[in-house]
Amino acid sequence: IDPSEIFVSDGAKSDSANIQGIFSQDCVVAVQDPAYPVYVDSNVISGRTGLAGEAGYEGLVYMPCTEENGFFPELPDRKVDLIYICSPNNPTGAVATKEQLKSFVDYANEHKAVIFFDSAYAAFITDPSLPRSIYEIEGAEKCAIEMNSFSKTAGFTGVRLAWTIVPKALQTEDSEPGKAHALWTRRQNTFFNGASNVVQAGGLAALSKEGREQTDAQVAFYLENARIINEGLKSLGIITYGGGNAPYVWLKTPGGLSSWDFFDKLLGECHVVGTPGSGFGPAGEGFFRLSAFGHRENVEKAVSSIKESLQI
Ligand SMILES: Cc1ncc(COP(=O)(O)O)c(C=O)c1O
Missing domain, CATH: 3.90.1150.10 (Aspartate Aminotransferase, domain 1)
Known part of the structure; x- marks a missing residue:
């Protein structure tokens, strides 16, 4: 990962809410069910869904996480464009294995979908065989954006410091590699002036030995x-x-x-x-x-x- 692919921000919440904004309005969105509510709600607010019913919002592809599948979903049964995955998961506490993530990375590369991988709880992974980043999976740099945060690792929830990785190799369905990176750069530079210096100094202290x-x-x-x-x-x-x-x-x-x-x-x-x-x-x-x-x-x-x- 090149440093220019890492965007320092004020929260994985804001980034995971805002990231959909650089994608087309007619993208089909898949979410783990249950999921951290921001993924669904940001797409509802942006107008990508219909109304809510018993089974959730119309137009969203829900990927059930159940006892039977160990709380990690099957691949979508149709073509989707944007996929939200959170591991370790809020709320289920389930952690995706390398094989499980590989199946989604392969799906995304094959169908030109983009995975938003929220690894805010990565620091809680104690089992060394479990991946802490989606970039441990071959091919993920072509299809995945990863969000992480100081909130859970270092108790920064009220302080606000996080980062999102948008690889230059990322390719979306109708554009060239580098385009998503350029769009996110433009979006952040236009709407956001960065995490405060004071907070970033705190982040550096948290990263010291x-x-x-x-x-x-x-x-x-x-x-x-x-x-x-x-x-x-x-x-x-x-x-x-x-x-x-x-x-x-x-x-x-x-x-x-x-x-x-x-x-x-x-x-x-x-x-x-x-x-x-x-x-x-x-x-x-x-x-x-x-x-x-x-x-x-x-x-x-x-x-x-x-x-x-x-x-x-
Ligand atoms: C899955 C997940 N991502 C992100 C966040 C929020 O992170 P931040 O404090 O960096 O906005 C939370 C907090 O509850 C969370 O559960």
Whole structure:
């Protein structure tokens, strides 16, 4: 990757919302279901979809991530132009293997589709066999744009610092290599004046040897929180996913409750708040996300409360 292919920004959220803006209005968009809501909502706001129904927005291609497929989707069953993939995944905590990413890279190169790869949680990958970047996959530089962030790695959520990689080799269906890179350069230079110097100095400190030791320890701390949550829920017989290489635990609601009914139950009986899976897309119904981003005493208190008071 050449430094000119890396665009420093104020957030993976803004970049993943804005990136669709340099693509044609009639692009067909595929999203993992469930997904971080920005991917869907930015395309809705830009007018690429119809109305929302039970099955989601008209015109979007939903790629279900289920227990059966290990929360990584099958390839789209038709030609799509833009594909959003998030790994480690928010909300499911699933991490794509090299083989799984390779199948999407091959699909994208064959169909001249572009993959938007959100690796904001890459620092949470502890298994060395799992890819932290899509550019570990051969051919990805021709079809993939990657977003990453200091938010999760270094606790910069309120500070705001991130980066997006748009390779010059990236080729879209009706243009030459280099065109997408030039368009994103133009878009950012026109609409955005860059991340502040103060914040970038903080980013450099986070990347120093000492900074890396501290952020590695912080990531390990949150992974331990996830382990505590997973262990507590499993001791009650609740089926959980995620956690090992991600800061989210994705649980199957006990007794077939809807995501929102479980939200009410958890709040009412245990005084614990989490996120209903259905908020992330139709396939999230019947699931629930718990976050490991918290102080240890709060996590322990929440897990004890669930173990003592949840009526299942
Ligand atoms: C998948 C994913 N991408 C990006 C972000 C936001 O990153 P940033 O703080 O850099 O905008 C989040 C935060 O929740 C996220 O879950």
